[in-house]
Structures are given as structure tokens and as C-alpha cells.
Amino acid sequence: MPRRTDPDEAVAIMRAAGLEPLEPYPGSNTAWKCRCLKSAHLVAPTLGSVRSGRTSGCRRCGRAAADKRRLAAGGERAETDMRGAGFEPLDPYPGAGARWRCRHLACGRVVHPRLFGVRAGGGCQVCAGRAPVDPAVAEADMRAIGMQPLEPFPGRVRDPWKCRCLRCGHTGAPALNNVRGGQGGCVNCARRAR
16 A cells, blocks of 8 residues: 655645645645646646646646747757748747748848748748838838839839829829839830930
């Protein structure tokens, strides 16, 4: 017959596992109401499961520790994959589905791709023309080619944007994407040049 566990020894085992018992020791195979010392959650493991290592005591803390181990194990491969795709990670690996702050080496911009997207062949949203554009930068780009915006930036680089040519005064609606690609902003000035 197994020896009976002393209640003081049982409390010491639970405390060593990071749990504070909230009621007297009920027995080895009976759920024992405790509070997790890390997260303050109420839990009720058995002394037997904690002693044998089948549970860490607090499920939330156990899951968090398992997630952390999983991230650490996949982090090195993830960094290798990102670097192979032309991205330099700037933050620790957040997980395959989370946005990861990186610098795209081709354009030098800080972007936030997801690892699973990069592994599926995705690239830099800025280089692809799908990243959000700062309206101030968009206006500066238009003014740099001699076009004065007459309305706020439409929000997407492919949308027409009503502007006035500073050289001839003609009103047109060039798309920022076309302007950035080298196409002039004013159709009237382009016709005169031909």
C-alpha cells in the first residue's frame, strides 16, 4: 500500500509547482483548489498529476510556455526563410500568422509581412504597390512631377487623382502608380512634347 502524503509535504509540492493551495489537502487523486502564482488564475489539479509531471498545474501558463517553446524552435528556420526572401527581421519571430516587422532589402523600407505569406511566394507590399501610402508622401510625389493635387489623396495608388498641371494649367486625373512608374502627369504637356 502506498504511503500517505503528509499535508505539509503536499503543500510544498504544490508551491514548488507555482501554485498556492486555497483549501486543506484533500488527497492525492482529488482536485485541489489552488491559485497560480504567475497568473493568479484559479486552478484545480490533483497532487498526483502535479507530482508525476502530467501537468504543470496551471493550464494557461502551461500553454503559454508551450507556445514560447514552439516559437523558439521555429524562429531560426523562420529567420532563414525571411532572409532568403530578401527581408531582414527587426523583431523576434512572432509566429507564422502574425505580422513581422522587417526591412525589405531591395527597397530599404520597413514592412510587416506574415511568414506564411512569404513562404507562399508573397513579397514586399510596398514594391508591389499594395502598401498603404502616406498622403503627404503621395502629394510630394505629384508635386515633384509638376502636378498640384486638387483633392485629397484617394487612398490607393491605382485610383485617378484630380490634379492641375503647374506648367500649362490643364486639369487631369493621373494615377499615382503610373506617375511613380515614370509616366508623366499631364496628358496635355505630353501631347505638346510629341
